[in-house]
Amino acid sequence: xxxxxxxxxxxxxxxxxxxxxxxxxxxxxxxxxxxxxxxxxxxxxxxxxxxxxxxxxxxxxxxxxxxxxxxxxxxxxxxxxxxxxxxxxxxxxxxxxxxxxxxxxxxxxxxxxxxxxxxxxxxxxxxxxxxxxxxxxxxxxxxxxxxxxxxxxxxxxxxxxxxxxxxxxxxxxxxxxxxxxxxxxx
Amino acid sequence: xxxxxxxxxxxxxxxxxxxxxxxxxxxxxxxxxxxxxxxxxxxxxxxxxxxxxxxxxxxxxxxxxxxxxxxxxxxxxxxxxxxxxxxxxxxxxxxxxxxxxxxxxxxxxxxxxxxxxxxxxxxxxxxxxxxxxxxxxxxxxxxxxxxxxxxxxxxxxxxxxxxxxxxxxxxxxxxxxxxxxxxxxxxxxxxxxxxxxxxxxxxxxxxxxxxxxxxxxxxxxxxxxxxxxxxxxxxxxxxxxxxxxxxxxxxxxxxxxxxxxxxxxxxxxxxxxxxxxxxxxxxxxxxxxxxxxxxxxxxxxxxxxxxxxxxxxxxxxxxxxxxxxxxxxxxxxxxxxxxxxxxxxxxxxxxxxxxxxxxxxxxxxxxxxxxxxxxxxxxxxxxxxxxxxxxxxxxxxxxxxxxxxxxxxxxxxxxxxxxxxxxxxxxxxxxxxxxxxxxxxxxxxxxxxxxxxxxxxxxxxxxxxxxxxxxxxxxxxxxxxxxxxxxxxxxxxxxxxxxxxxxxxxxxxxxxxxxxxxxxxxxxxxxxxxxxxxxxxxxxxxxxxxxxxxxxxxxxxxxxxxxxxxxxxxxxxxxxxxxxxxxxxxxxxxxxxxxxxxxxxxxxxxxxxxxxxxxxxxxxxxxxxxxxxxxxxxxxxxxxxxxxxxxxxxxxxxxxxxxxxxxxxxxxxxxxxxxxxxxxxxxxxxxxxxxxx
Numbered sequence: 022x023x024x025x026x027x028x029x030x031x032x033x034x035x036x037x038x039x040x041x042x043x044x045x046x047x048x049x050x051x052x053x054x055x056x057x058x059x060x061x062x063x064x065x066x067x068x069x070x071x072x073x074x075x076x077x078x079x080x081x082x083x084x085x086x087x088x089x090x091x092x093x094x095x096x097x098x099x100x101x102x103x104x105x106x107x108x109x110x111x112x113x114x115x116x117x118x119x120x121x122x123x124x125x126x127x128x129x130x131x132x133x134x135x136x137x138x139x140x141x142x143x144x145x146x147x148x149x150x151x152x153x154x155x156x157x158x159x160x161x162x163x164x165x166x167x168x169x170x171x172x173x174x175x176x177x178x179x180x181x182x183x184x185x186x187x188x189x190x191x192x193x194x195x196x197x198x199x200x201x202x203x204x205x206x207x
Numbered sequence: 208x209x210x211x212x213x214x215x216x217x218x219x220x221x222x223x224x225x226x227x228x229x230x231x232x233x234x235x236x237x238x239x240x241x242x243x244x245x246x247x248x249x250x251x252x253x254x255x256x257x258x259x260x261x262x263x264x265x266x267x268x269x270x271x272x273x274x275x276x277x278x279x280x281x282x283x284x285x286x287x288x289x290x291x292x293x294x295x296x297x298x299x300x301x302x303x304x305x306x307x308x309x310x311x312x313x314x315x316x317x318x319x320x321x322x323x324x325x326x327x328x329x330x331x332x333x334x335x336x337x338x339x340x341x342x343x344x345x346x347x348x349x350x351x352x353x354x355x356x357x358x359x360x361x362x363x364x365x366x367x368x369x370x371x372x373x374x375x376x377x378x379x380x381x382x383x384x385x386x387x388x389x390x391x392x393x394x395x396x397x398x399x400x401x402x403x404x405x406x407x408x409x410x411x412x413x414x415x416x417x418x419x420x421x422x423x424x425x426x427x428x429x430x431x432x433x434x435x436x437x438x439x440x441x442x443x444x445x446x447x448x449x450x451x452x453x454x455x456x457x458x459x460x461x462x463x464x465x466x467x468x469x470x471x472x473x474x475x476x477x478x479x480x481x482x483x484x485x486x487x488x489x490x491x492x493x494x495x496x497x498x499x500x501x502x503x504x505x506x507x508x509x510x511x512x513x514x515x516x517x518x519x520x521x522x523x524x525x526x527x528x529x530x531x532x533x534x535x536x537x538x539x540x541x542x543x544x545x546x547x548x549x550x551x552x553x554x555x556x557x558x559x560x561x562x563x564x565x566x567x568x569x570x571x572x573x574x575x576x577x578x579x580x581x582x583x584x585x586x587x588x589x590x591x592x593x594x595x596x597x598x599x600x601x602x603x604x605x606x607x608x609x610x611x612x613x614x615x616x617x618x619x620x621x622x623x624x625x626x627x628x629x630x631x632x633x634x635x636x637x638x639x640x641x642x643x644x645x646x647x648x649x650x651x652x653x654x655x656x657x658x659x660x661x662x663x664x665x666x667x668x669x670x671x672x673x674x675x676x677x678x679x680x681x682x683x684x685x686x687x688x689x690x691x692x693x694x695x696x697x698x699x700x701x702x703x704x705x706x707x708x709x710x711x712x713x714x715x716x717x718x719x720x721x722x723x724x725x726x727x728x729x730x731x732x733x734x735x736x737x738x739x740x741x742x743x744x745x746x747x748x749x750x751x752x753x754x755x756x757x758x759x760x761x762x763x764x765x766x767x768x769x770x771x772x773x774x775x776x777x778x779x780x781x782x783x784x785x786x787x788x789x790x791x792x793x794x795x796x797x798x799x800x801x802x803x804x805x806x807x808x809x810x811x812x813x814x815x816x817x818x819x820x821x822x823x824x825x826x827x828x829x830x831x832x833x834x835x836x837x838x839x840x841x842x843x844x845x846x847x848x849x850x851x852x853x854x855x856x857x858x859x860x861x862x863x864x865x866x867x868x869x870x871x872x873x874x875x876x877x878x879x880x881x882x883x884x885x886x887x888x889x890x891x892x893x894x895x896x897x898x899x900x
Binding site: 056058059061063064 | 223226227230231234238
């Protein structure tokens with residue numbers, strides 16, 4: 022997993038509970054990475070370290086891991102907007118943004134992080150105006166993705182409701198989300 | 208002043224940041240190095256790409272030149288036109304096809320294809336409609352007018368295309384001048400029609416099949432004989448349409464198509480092949496089958512040619528029958544001749560003995576009875592001779608009423624029909640063949656009997672009739688005997704009356720259709736005429752016209768009574784049969800003549816010439832016409848006539864009806880004839896007549 026994700030998690034936790042607490046969270050983890058405080062965005066680090074930090078932080082914060090992941094995802098969007106504003110065009114609607122997810126990941130992210138192992142997305146506009154998004158990744162971070170969906174709605178100030186219809190963790194081939202936009206824009 | 212812990216924290220952060228910066232710098236160096244390598248690789252790719260573009264450009268230029276060459280040098284006309292009828296581009300072949308010097312010439316000249324090029328502008332509209340509906344057209348044929356006004360047939364293949372520089376789709380295609388092909392097609396069509404008409408006009412049946420033995424074509428004669436018409440038969444196996452069996456075994460004959468395909472050569476059907484029509488009718492056929500080969504020699508199918516030989520076979524059977532009858536007739540004629548010689552001795556001696564015996568003598572009746580028996584033998588011999596004749600009629604002047612009566616009574620005997628016979632007393636005689644005319648009367652009477660199975664009346668009437676110029680009858684003017692025979696049966700329908708004299712036309716189940724045909728032939732050979740008239744329900748009337756005897760116009764010939772007794776003069780009798788000579792000599796001696804005998808013509812001539820030099824030459828010579836192994840009467844008569852033009856010569860023959868006897872006066876110079884056997888009075892009468900006494 023790229024160091025960027027670890028940095029976003031670090032920034033979220035430091036903002037939420039301060040540097041001392043973050044150090045304690047790290048201390049309580051059995052990490053593979055020797056110097057977790059030295060993780061940088063372009064670097065690559067073990068997925069297990071991310072899972073361990075989430076578990077430790079959730080315990081410390083008294084939250085479920087899924088809930089924490091959702092919050093991390095939602096809080097990540099403003100940070101990503103400030104770092105990569107070109108991917109978040111002000112004229113776009115969330116529907117357009119979701120439609121461009123594969124493009125952003127597979128072309129633009131690869132430019133910056135050449136060895137990133139990226140998830141795949143598939144969007145389908147339904148006749149009733151809803152949008153089906155499938156998230157396919159071996160890491161199974163569907164709750165993080167769910168938080169990202171909420172963060173995008175916040176960014177575009179477009180109210181939406183989301184419902185997870187299927188999950189890889191349940192043995193399904195993909196994690197499937199149904200999104201209904203409440204702004205009456207088709 | 209800062210707190211020592213804060214300072215420591217700050218220093219720690221600084222340290223972490225410095226380490227991160229160091230890490231990032233390392234990463235940047237790595238990425239920079241990678242970027243350089245990428246750049247080098249990219250430049251290499253760019254060079255390759257430029258080389259590739261250059262090669263591709265060259266290739267495209269070559270391809271363009273190649274296609275341009277194809278376009279410019281194509282034999283077919285290639286064009287692009289607008290839907291409004293303007294030629295946008297075309298190749299030289301297109302211009303040449305339409306009589307223009309160059310593409311630019313036709314492009315500048317033609318503004319409206321429909322009216323400038325199309326002979327029928329509606330064809331262009333039709334083309335556009337098809338293009339509009341289907342987007343493309345294959346094999347569109349139309350007539351176009353060339354610049355010089357001549358008209359050509361053109362076949363076009365085109366499609367609609369959308370180009371970037373035109374709002375409306377354009378028409379792009381290719382055209383070929385097919386005028387020669389059209390001419391060839393028309394010639395072929397004419398030829399096919401001619402062949403079809405020829406095929407339908409052929410008198411034989413013709414069937415064509417493919418190599419699978421399925422019918423591909425049949426002609427009118429085949430339709431009539433098989434009962435299958437062309438449409439029904441096409442595609443059917445030959446064996447279904449052309450069912451043939453062996454006449455004798457009734458087993459199917461091998462399919463001739465299979466034989467031809469196996470042997471690859473023309474074959475003929477075996478004899479006795481019968482074709483069974485769809486309705487079950489059977490025809491005797493003769494046929495042949497041959498392979499149909501294309502120019503490479505490959506067999507494309509089989510053609511069968513066959514004809515109905517049913518009538519021909521019947522005719523051949525009839526001819527065979529006639530030939531058999533003729534050979535039997537020759538035999539019968541020989542026997543009759545010998546009988547006549549024998550009967551001459553018997554009859555002559557009997558008649559002489561009868562004259563030398565008194566009526567009171569009991570031997571008179573015995574001789575008279577023997578004479579009656581001999582006359583019956585003579586009659587039987589005559590019948591044999593009648594049967595022995597055939598072909599050309601051997602005519603003699605005779606009374607026809609006797610022949611009619613005898614023939615009618617013979618056939619009517621035992622039937623439930625009656626007959627009446629009327630003729631005038633002065634009925635003219637005629638020269639006719641007794642046997643043949645007897646057969647005619649028998650045929651007509653028999654037909655009448657068969658037409659009246661419940662019984663009826665047959666009326667026969669003879670009359671003298673003079674045919675005048677302008678008569679409707681197909682006869683020369685002159686005197687004729689008319690013989691009409693009328694029954695009161697059901698009659699013959701009008702549509703059949705014209706066919707009744709045709710060979711093999713019959714309305715009877717068991718009839719062979721030859722009776723009236725033979726009757727017709729016999730009358731024609733007598734230079735006469737026969738016709739039939741009928742009214743349905745009122746019977747049939749046959750009327751025969753026979754030429755009357757033009758020479759004498761005698762009425763019935765009546766034999767002069769014999770006046771035996773006191774004649775005088777020397778008579779020479781020539782006959783190879785001693786019994787005949789002796790009988791004749793006895794009769795002549797009885798009549799008062801002096802008689803010399805000769806066994807053949809040579810001896811007769813010698814005796815006659817010797818007598819000529821004496822004071823008592825022969826008054827007459829009676830000569831047998833047929834001398835086996837020696838000179839006969841005809842040859843001897845010629846020599847005698849040369850030696851003595853005034854000689855009195857009398858022909859005598861056992862073949863009493865033969866041609867020489869019939870024509871002895873005119874052709875061979877005889878003064879008379881006497882048929883064997885004869886009685887005293889007949890010989891006396893014939894001799895007196897010849898001597899002019």
